[in-house]
Amino acid sequence: MNADKSVHIDAKGGDMTTFKSDLAESDFAIDAQSDATFADAVRGYIRRVRGGDMGSLPAILGLLVLFVVFGFANERFLSALNLANLVTQAGSICVLAMGLVFVLLLGDIDLSAGVAGGVAACVMALTVVNFQWPWWAAILAGVACGALIGLAIGVLRSRLGIPSFVVTLAFFLGLQGVTLKLIGEGGSVRVDNPVIRGLTIDNLPVTAGWVCALLVAVAFGALEVYRYRTKVTQGLHHPPLGVVAARIGAVAVVALGVTYVLSLNRSVNPNIAIRGIPYVLPLVAVLLIVLTFVLTRTAYGRHVYAVGGNAEAARRAGIRVDRIRVSVFVVCSTLAALSGIIAASYGGKVSASSGAGNTLLYAVGAAVIGGTSLFGGKGRAVDAVVGGVVVATIANGLGLLNQSSYINFLVTGGVLLLAASVDAVSRRRRSATGLS
Amino acid sequence: MTEPILELRGVNKSFGVVHVLHDVDFQVYPGEVTALVGDNGAGKSTLVKAIAGIHPIDSGSYLFEGTPVTVNGPNDVAALGIEVVYQDLALCDNLDIVENMFLGREVRKRGMLDEAKMETLARQALASLSVRTVKSVRQTVASLSGGQRQTVAIAKSVLWNSKVVLLDEPTAALGVAQTRQVIDLVRRLADQGLGVVLISHNMADVFEVADRICALYLGRVAAEVRASEVTHGQVVELITAGRSGNLGLAPTQAAQSM
Numbered sequence: 001m002n003a004d005k006s007v008h009i010d011a012k013g014g015d016m017t018t019f020k021s022d023l024a025e026s027d028f029a030i031d032a033q034s035d036a037t038f039a040d041a042v043r044g045y046i047r048r049v050r051g052g053d054m055g056s057l058p059a060i061l062g063l064l065v066l067f068v069v070f071g072f073a074n075e076r077f078l079s080a081l082n083l084a085n086l087v088t089q090a091g092s093i094c095v096l097a098m099g100l101v102f103v104l105l106l107g108d109i110d111l112s113a114g115v116a117g118g119v120a121a122c123v124m125a126l127t128v129v130n131f132q133w134p135w136w137a138a139i140l141a142g143v144a145c146g147a148l149i150g151l152a153i154g155v156l157r158s159r160l161g162i163p164s165f166v167v168t169l170a171f172f173l174g175l176q177g178v179t180l181k182l183i184g185e186g187g188s189v190r191v192d193n194p195v196i197r198g199l200t201i202d203n204l205p206v207t208a209g210w211v212c213a214l215l216v217a218v219a220f221g222a223l224e225v226y227r228y229r230t231k232v233t234q235g236l237h238h239p240p241l242g243v244v245a246a247r248i249g250a251v252a253v254v255a256l257g258v259t260y261v262l263s264l265n266r267s268v269n270p271n272i273a274i275r276g277i278p279y280v281l282p283l284v285a286v287l288l289i290v291l292t293f294v295l296t297r298t299a300y301g302r303h304v305y306a307v308g309g310n311a312e313a314a315r316r317a318g319i320r321v322d323r324i325r326v327s328v329f330v331v332c333s334t335l336a337a338l339s340g341i342i343a344a345s346y347g348g349k350v351s352a353s354s355g356a357g358n359t360l361l362y363a364v365g366a367a368v369i370g371g372t373s374l375f376g377g378k379g380r381a382v383d384a385v386v387g388g389v390v391v392a393t394i395a396n397g398l399g400l401l402n403q404s405s406y407i408n409f410l411v412t413g414g415v416l417l418l419a420a421s422v423d424a425v426s427r428r429r430r431s432a433t434g435l436s
Numbered sequence: 437m438t439e440p441i442l443e444l445r446g447v448n449k450s451f452g453v454v455h456v457l458h459d460v461d462f463q464v465y466p467g468e469v470t471a472l473v474g475d476n477g478a479g480k481s482t483l484v485k486a487i488a489g490i491h492p493i494d495s496g497s498y499l500f501e502g503t504p505v506t507v508n509g510p511n512d513v514a515a516l517g518i519e520v521v522y523q524d525l526a527l528c529d530n531l532d533i534v535e536n537m538f539l540g541r542e543v544r545k546r547g548m549l550d551e552a553k554m555e556t557l558a559r560q561a562l563a564s565l566s567v568r569t570v571k572s573v574r575q576t577v578a579s580l581s582g583g584q585r586q587t588v589a590i591a592k593s594v595l596w597n598s599k600v601v602l603l604d605e606p607t608a609a610l611g612v613a614q615t616r617q618v619i620d621l622v623r624r625l626a627d628q629g630l631g632v633v634l635i636s637h638n639m640a641d642v643f644e645v646a647d648r649i650c651a652l653y654l655g656r657v658a659a660e661v662r663a664s665e666v667t668h669g670q671v672v673e674l675i676t677a678g679r680s681g682n683l684g685l686a687p688t689q690a691a692q693s694m
Binding site (some may be wrong): 230231234236237281294297298299302303305306308309311312313314316317318377378430431 | 488520527528529537539541547
């Protein structure tokens with residue numbers, strides 16, 4: 001349907017020129033560049049931050065502070081072994097947080113995402129252990145289970161109009177019952193399938209890791225340069241070259257830096273070497289790329305933002321708001337299922353409490369700390385990953401410091417509250433300064 | 437007289453027990469500005485939303501270019517070439533101007549959004565309206581003033597080369613200069629051969645730009661007249677009492693509607 005519409009537009013594209021000819025150029029016609037130079041861009045960025053449009057800046061600053069604090073507090077924190085641990089710990093949080101970003105973009109919430117992951121992990125574990133399914137079929141079953149849960153939540157939310165808070169709270173309770181029933185009270189299922197287990201405990205060969213990292217850096221750079229050149233030649237709005245270069249540099253430094261740290265030998269036993277990127281990292285990276293592509297380069301992603309920004313405007317523009325709403329819950333629960341499977345792979349077992357406790361709190365915290373707004377319409381997949389690393393760092397660092405678990409709860413709760421306050425305050429500032 | 441490009445015949449619409457539109461007949465002619473006037477609660481907005489496909493009509497027929505069509509939602513209406521610019525503008529604050537102008541009808545290339553094409557077309561549409569106040573087509577709508585938002589909303593209809601444009605109170609929140617611009621723009625749209633419907637409370641605007649005036653009174657069409665054949669006073673009477681001299685509803689009918 002939409003395909004023939006775009007053809008329709010193309011046909012009309014020719015007529016558009018009639019408008020151009022009879023008018024002098026207006027002010028914005030020279031608006032090819034938002035900021036003339038790199039320095040202007042920096043100034044513009046500072047202005048935006050002051051105006052409340054901070055993006056993931058607080059998260060990145062927070063991450064630096066956390067690394068410094070934990071690095072001084074415990075010498076093991078910055079060891080290659082612990083950093084690799086941190087990556088695998090962050091994996092499931094990041095994936096769950098990326099799913100939640102979709103729901104949060106619509107201004108909704110999914111409180112059941114954590115336990116949906118628990119149910120999916122449970123289905124995966126039972127099919128692979130009790131029914132001897134191959135690993136891929138078991139994972140597929142778990143993920144399909146997640147998608148079904150999301151579909152149910154989405155339909156209840158959009159068709160019956162029950163507030164998402166209540167629907168998902170009900171699922172939060174109900175799904176814990178499902179996990180209990182599936183697994184038997186108090187018990188747990190060991191996951192020892194080598195592939196599923198290997199997702200978090202095995203590593204890419206070092207050379208393969210470097211090749212992947214280089215590929216990511218080069219591909220990102222090439223894409224950015226290509227897009228910059230297209231925009232310049234077509235006279236479109238584009239950032240200054242310096243900003244493009246800085247972006248490419250940042251991605252290259254992160255990709256290669258992480259690869260370097262993970263390629264160090266981190267074994268405590270001098271007789272064997274452990275080195276290489278845990279498989280979960282490329283999985284998260286692929287998800288990040290795919291979800292970023294979906295959110296920013298497809299009409300579907302655009303519609304998700306539109307519904308989150310102004311559902312009524314989206315409806316009048318002909319967007320099926322109901323479908324978008326159902327779809328984000330499906331995406332969220334599907335990713336939650338993946339996250340639950342990653343967590344099961346990391347823990348080596350699925351228990352009745354999988355996905356319960358503070359799993360969801362961590363993920364919501366990760367999304368919000370990363371800069372996703374709880375009020376909808378604002379957020380990116382990469383925010384979830386940055387926030388996920390922050391949350392994992394807090395959990396990991398506090399764990400190393402051997403704090404009692406009450407401290408852990410207090411700190412994580414406090415950080416979530418802080419992130420939500422930053423979100424609420426910056427939203428007020430944004431509306432006052434007219435940034436969005 | 438030319439064929440009406442858009443015509444409603446005997447349209448009724450109720451919300452529960454409230455009968456909002458009574459046998460409304462309404463025509464829009466190409467190249468003309470039809471002003472839709474009426475007091476608060478007369479049914480102007482309901483009529484617009486019925487035309488826009490947001491409220492399905494209970495009975496009556498909807499004709500476009502002389503042929504009856506069925507309308508099941510905003511998409512059908514947009515596909516016919518009818519654009520509606522709402523009073524509350526219906527823009528997404530978190531999206532930029534280009535994204536808003538193409539919302540719901542994104543240009544795609546190989547399944548991806550064709551940002552380059554959309555930005556170019558949006559720029560041209562804005563240029564055609566001599567928009568001088570917008571700094572960048574990539575700034576978010578949240579940062580625009582009321583007048584700029586109105587311009588973006590109207591530019592959206594120009595962009596789609598629509599055949600009929602409905603403007604719901606386009607000047608209600610604007611200053612003098614911006615009102616001037618919008619009124620000029622309304623005239624220009626009609627001069628390009630579009631059928632334009634202007635909903636307004638401002639009689640000065642109506643008489644300045646409208647070719648025909650349709651007055652609604654408590655959900656009924658009180659009168660449909662050429663703007664050149666009536667006075668301000670007569671139109672105001674049609675709006676407030678449903679009749680004026682020998683124009684308008686019969687006294688019994690006007691009373692019945694009360």
